[in-house]
Amino acid sequence: AQSVTQLGSHVSVSxxxxxxxxxxxSSSVPPYLFWxxxxxxxxxxxxxxxxxxxxxxxxINGFEAEFKKSETSFHLTKPxxxxxxxxxxxxxxxxxxxxxxxxxxxxxTLSVSS
Amino acid sequence: xxxxxxxPRHKITKRGQNVTFRCDPIxxxxxxxxxxxxxxxxxxxLTYFQNEAxxxxxxxxxxRFSAERPKGSFSTLEIQRTEQGDSAMYLCASPPRPxxxxxxxxxxxxxxxxx
Numbered sequence: 401a402q403s404v405t406q407l408g409s410h411v412s413v414s415x416x417x418x419x420x421x422x423x424x425x426s427s428s429v430p431p432y433l434f435w436x437x438x439x440x441x442x443x444x445x446x447x448x449x450x451x452x453x454x455x456x457x458x459x460i461n462g463f464e465a466e467f468k469k470s471e472t473s474f475h476l477t478k479p480x481x482x483x484x485x486x487x488x489x490x491x492x493x494x495x496x497x498x499x500x501x502x503x504x505x506x507x508x509t510l511s512v513s514s
Numbered sequence: 515x516x517x518x519x520x521x522p523r524h525k526i527t528k529r530g531q532n533v534t535f536r537c538d539p540i541x542x543x544x545x546x547x548x549x550x551x552x553x554x555x556x557x558x559x560l561t562y563f564q565n566e567a568x569x570x571x572x573x574x575x576x577x578r579f580s581a582e583r584p585k586g587s588f589s590t591l592e593i594q595r596t597e598q599g600d601s602a603m604y605l606c607a608s609p610p611r612p613x614x615x616x617x618x619x620x621x622x623x624x625x626x627x628x629x
Contacts, residue, residue, distance in 0.1 A: 409554075432616035443516065443622040444557070444605070451615055490556050498614040499564060501547060502607075504556030 402427045402493045406505035414513050419463075419478040421508045423491030426472065433474040434492040434502065435465055444490070450474065451496070461485070486512045517541070518621035520606050526627045527596055534592045535624040537606030546589050547618060548581055549605040550574065557605055557620075563589060596628045 407422040425431055435447040448459025455467040461484075465476045474491060491505045517540040527533050539546045544565045549557035560579070562570045565586035575581075578597075583589040593600055603625050607618035 404556075434617055436620075444620040446617055446619070449615070449617050492556075494616045496614065496616070499545060499562060499569060500616075501559040501562055501570070502557075502616070502618055503559065507554070507556045 402431065402495065402500075402503045404491050404493050404503055404505035406491050406508050408508055409506065410509045410511070412511040412513065413481045415483055416480050419476070419481045419485065419510065421476040421489050421491075421510065423465075423474045423476065423505060424472050425474060425491070425493045427493055427495065429495050429497075431493045432496060433465075433467060434494075435459065435463070435474075435476050436490045436492060436504075438488045438490065438507075440487070447476070447489075481510075481512045483512050483514065486510055516619035516621065517610075518606055518608055518619055520604075520621035520624050522624055523622065524625045524627075526629065528629050529598060530595055532592065532594045533596060533626060534590055535604050535606075535626075537589045537591070537621060538587075539589070539606065539608035540610060540619060543608050543611070544586060545609055546583060547607045548589070548591050549607065549620075551603040551605055551623070552601075560591075560604075593626070596626075598628045601626055601628045 403426045405424045433450045436444045450467045458464045492502045519538040546563045548560040551557045563583040578594045603623040605623045607620045
């Protein structure tokens with residue numbers, strides 16, 4: 401079974417500051433890992449994903465995440481926050497077996513102040 | 515636009531009434547998922563279809579909930595005798611392509627409020 405823990409339900413940064421959202425996973429088989437973003441009153445949008453290969457993956461809007469197997473982590477970063485990044489972010493895990501459901505963390509709300 | 519459509523977007527009902535939600539997934543794809551999202555929580559898996567077969571159900575799916583996918587196209591999620599605890603956003607999702615790469619594309623959800 402898979403699970404995800406997102407450390408910090410709320411992160412606040414200033415515009416232009418580094419964004420770091422933490423995600424740790426548990427999986428008995430090699431995981432596929434994802435970050436989704438949800439803006440207020442909107443649906444979930446895929447930010448980036450890791451399946452195999454390069455452990456540093458880049459996504460939309462300048463975000464990236466690094467898969468670290470030894471630390472069972474998949475933290476999301478962005479060098480410089482924009483006001484428009486304010487949203488809720490969800491980390492999710494699944495496996496390479498077709499049909500396995502995506503399991504989500506509880507989410508981290510990112511606030512960006514000017 | 516993810517290509518996943520859900521209807522209605524909002525539903526307000528009184529406790530004890532039945533409600534039904536519809537999902538039209540990305541066309542030509544055989545897998546469809548339902549999730550529930552409550553305020554301040556991540557989406558929680560409810561059930562999964564491959565074509566018309568319901569292959570997996572979460573323990574969250576009590577006997578008041580039923581999901582169908584006739585003919586393997588659109589799907590419906592019905593909640594009977596609604597309770598206030600059923601108030602949530604109900605999300606439908608499907609993979610963007612037949613090859614399994616794990617990700618799901620989500621519809622914008624159907625928000626249920628039970629008074």
